[in-house]
Amino acid sequence: MNCPKCNGYRLKPKKLENGLLAFACDNCQGSLLPMLQYLQWAEQHSTTIIDACIEFKLDETSQALLCPKCSGLMTKYRISAQSENRLDICNRCYETWLDSGEWQLLKHLQVLDKLPKIFTEAWQKNIQTEIAEENQQNRDKEHFENDFEQIKTFKTWLDKYHKKQDVLIYLNK
Ligand SMILES: [Zn+2]
Ligand SMILES: [Zn+2]
Structure with missing residues (x-):
């Protein structure tokens, strides 16, 4: 060969x-x-x-x-x-x-x-998702600059909070 x-x-x-x-x-x-x-x-x-x-x-x-x-x-x-x-x-x-x-x-x-x-297609799809998420995060980082880490921490907390919808309404008041 x-x-x-x-x-x-x-x-x-x-x-x-x-x-x-x-x-x-x-x-x-x-x-x-x-x-x-x-x-x-x-x-x-x-x-x-x-x-x-x-x-x-x-x-x-x-x-x-x-x-x-x-x-x-x-x-x-x-x-x-x-x-x-x-x-x-x-x-x-x-x-x-x-x-x-x-x-x-x-x-x-x-x-x-x-x-x-x-x-497998599943493995390849996961990679594409991971890359897309990373690109999104990089764009957010650029946009929020030094405040990004704080905003991210807040989002992580909010995503798990049982009254998430209420908080969103409160923030929009
Ligand atoms: Zn062959
Ligand atoms: Zn060779």
């Missing part, structure tokens, strides 16, 4: 973790992870892996990739709202492409055991 990113580079077997074999490219440090291998490994190991907090070089491929195994078009799925990185998966053979550093990123974000979930 050849690297989906680098012309003329063959993927070589590489140990991602103890008991987890992937195929990696020497040139871009990306790796191809067979889903079945991953699932078998994750069942026993993923929750015991602790983030070692080592520094890692992150890469992200913007162009569409073709599956090294079946040449089918791979689909991109964002990992989390905190990072722009996306994983590529082949919808036919479930091979997953990880750019350089993305395995370490999964560890860092503590989603190493969540691979199949990341490839």
